[in-house]
Amino acid sequence: MNNRFPQLAWLLLIVLGAFAAAVSADELILADEGKTAFRIVVSDSASPSTKYAAEELQKFLGEISGVELPIVSDRTPMGEHEIVLGRSTRLRQLGVQIDFDKLGPEDYVLRVHGGHLIIAGGSRRGNLYGVYGLLDEHFGCRWFTTEVSRIPKRARLAVGPLDETMIPVFEDRDIFIYDCLDGDWRARNRVTGHRNRLEAKHGGRTDWHHYDYYVHTFAKFLPYEKYYDEHPEYFMEIDGIRPKKLKQEGQPCFTHPDVIRLVTEEVLRIMREKPNGTVISVSQNDNPLYCRCDRCDALARQEGAQMAPLLKLVNHVAEAVEKDFPGRSVETLAYMWSVKPPKTIRPRDNVIIRLCSYGASS
Ligand SMILES: [Zn+2]
Structure with a gap:
């Protein structure tokens, strides 16, 4: 009898711990004290910019929380807690409706759906911008120059409830500073333009007439x-x-x-x-x-x-x-x-x- 309370207490703590990684009133705990229940799901046929978006998300969530979220194919069986990036079979499995045809090439949607975080963007670099929108506007990441960034450290990383659609106000966003021609820096700050080094993984350059x-x-x-x-x-x-x-x-x-x-x-x-x-x-x-x-x-x-x-x-x-x-x-x-x-x-x-x-x- 004397041992029953500690056993129950441990059981309770384990159950609570499982829920701590999951859902609390539409809030998702992406990482907590060096642990995560989440992974990043991407379609095998995703564009170069979407695959790069998954890598960027993994990299910066890792820097923030100290935890590396695995990147998996949408052919893997659905998990309880996932970040679903871009158009994939997972959205159908979840019953999430995203009208991709109505999204402009750089538009994106961020949405918490049950135990899943959805990042769904337009064809050109919408998914990549969705990742940077999450990191910048919700987690406080800043890329001031190619050499100076601020990536906050958080042992407990939570998001949501969340349902937002972002549409760029300006079709082209260009600045002319030599230090900022770098493609990675421009993509992270959602700067576009013609005279720069935006590669296929960034969604390419603006199509000016030569x-x-x-x-x-x-x-x-x-x-x-x-x-x-x-x-x-x-x-x-x-x-x-x-x-x-x-x-x-x-x-x-x-x-x-x-x-x-x-x-x-x-x-x-x-x-x-x-x-x-x-x-x-x-x-x-x-x-x-x-x-x-x-x-x-x-x-x-x-x-x-x-x-x-x-x-x-x-x-x-x-x-x-x-x-x-x-x-x-x-x-x-x-x-x-x-x-x-x-x-x-x-x-x-x-x-x-x-x-x-x-x-x-x-
Ligand atoms: Zn004249």
């Missing part, structure tokens, strides 16, 4: 060498003259009807050649010059901004793009003299303004 048409593109659409001798009126007028190419590239006369037509035709030609791109840049050459002809000057004065002649041209191009390439975007810079927005002219829905905070750090 590197040559990423920024400062008027020199390519309307080269001085090709047009100046016959049509100097296509190019900027300064102090009453239209100088042949200066040390710098100069700019076109944005309000000349032929310039608007030629740039539009060239943009459509390039988009037909490279139909997989989603964004093309129609943007000023990299210098502080702009046309001061009567027509450009009148429009700039009327709109109170030198951006007006440029944006009017860009809108015209974007209208033609929308007809032939619906869903594609035309980007232009707000840079140096074009930072101030016009009074009434607004960018069309398929125009992206890339604001360059020129001089902000000087």
Whole structure:
């Protein structure tokens, strides 16, 4: 009789311990004092970015809790406690409905379902972003630079109840700092862009229309060498003259009807050649010059901004793009003299303004 209480107490502790690793009012204890009941489930046919997402999740949960969660195939029999990553047979077994067709390429869902944590994202890198969303917004991980991170240490790691859908507000999120071109750093901070090292495991780069048409593109659409001798009126007028190419590239006369037509035709030609791109840049050459002809000057004065002649041209191009390439975007810079927005002219829905905070750090 004297031994019965301790035996019952131990039994009770074992039962409580089992539940501690499981569910408490929709809260999941992913790790506790060096132990876990969870594993990460991924489909065998998952994309490179989803498989990489599983590795990243395992790595950082390990750094936080000191426990390594195994990664297993969705062909293994269902366990009581799992993190289910991406589209797999496990979701059907659990009866979880995720409308993957409605998720954008970087959207994701985080949901606690019974003893399971679901991370389900869009086709391109949604699952990877779901992992980083969990680590960043729920567990406090931060990747400040490629060399400085903060990964909190927690003996007891809990999550939930949780049911959230995340959709990026901006289609492309790019910063231009050499230290941050690193693909791993960019993916962890959900920074995208064209000029970087996002590999297949990160979901790849943004599909701009070829590197040559990423920024400062008027020199390519309307080269001085090709047009100046016959049509100097296509190019900027300064102090009453239209100088042949200066040390710098100069700019076109944005309000000349032929310039608007030629740039539009060239943009459509390039988009037909490279139909997989989603964004093309129609943007000023990299210098502080702009046309001061009567027509450009009148429009700039009327709109109170030198951006007006440029944006009017860009809108015209974007209208033609929308007809032939619906869903594609035309980007232009707000840079140096074009930072101030016009009074009434607004960018069309398929125009992206890339604001360059020129001089902000000087
Ligand atoms: Zn002009």
